[in-house]
Amino acid sequence: MSKTQLTWLIVVAAIVLLLVVLVMARAARARREEANRAEAAKIREQAAEHERLVEERQAKADETEAQYRKTQAEADEAAARARQIRTEHERDQESLGQAQAAHAEQLRRADALDPDVPTDKEGHRLEEARPAYRDETEASTDVEGTAHDEGSTARGV
Numbered sequence: 305m306s307k308t309q310l311t312w313l314i315v316v317a318a319i320v321l322l323l324v325v326l327v328m329a330r331a332a333r334a335r336r337e338e339a340n341r342a343e344a345a346k347i348r349e350q351a352a353e354h355e356r357l358v359e360e361r362q363a364k365a366d367e368t369e370a371q372y373r374k375t376q377a378e379a380d381e382a383a384a385r386a387r388q389i390r391t392e393h394e395r396d397q398e399s400l401g402q403a404q405a406a407h408a409e410q411l412r413r414a415d416a417l418d419p420d421v422p423t424d425k426e427g428h429r430l431e432e433a434r435p436a437y438r439d440e441t442e443a444s445t446d447v448e449g450t451a452h453d454e455g456s457t458a459r460g461v
Contacts, residue, residue: 411429
C-alpha cells in the first residue's frame with residue numbers, strides 16, 4: 305500500500321469515525337430531549353394539580369376575607385351603637401341628677417312651709433323629726449344629692 309492510499313484510508317476512517325460520533329451524539333441529544341420532554345410533562349401535571357390547590361386556597365381566602373369584612377362591619381356597627389347608648393346614658397344620668405335636685409328642692413320648700421317639720425335657717429329638715437307621710441324604710445336624698453338611710457344624720461353618721 306502506498307503512502308497516498310494509506311493517507312486516504314486514514315482520512316476515510318477519520319470521516320467514518322466522525323460520522324459515527326456525530327450520529328451517537330445526535331442520538332444521545334434526542335434521548336436527553338425526550339427525557340426532558342417527559343420531565344416537563346410531569347412537572348406540568350404537578351403544576352396543574354398545584355394550580356387546583358391554589359385556586360381552592362384562593363377561594364378559602366376570599367371566603368374568610370368576606371367573613372372578616374362582614375364581622376368587622378358588624379363590630380363597627382356595634383361600637384357605634386355602644387357609643388350612642390353611652391351618650392344616651394350620660395344624658396339620662398344628667399337628667400336624673402337634675403330631677404333628683406328638683407325633687408330635693410321641692411321637699412325642702414315643702415318642709416320649710418310646713419309648720420310641723422322643724423328646719424334650719426335655709427329650710428333643710430332637721431333629722432330628728434320625720435313627717436308622717438314618709439315610709440320609715442325609704443331612703444332619702446339631701447339637697448346635695450347624697451343618699452342616706454332615714455336613721456342617719458345629715459353628716460352620714
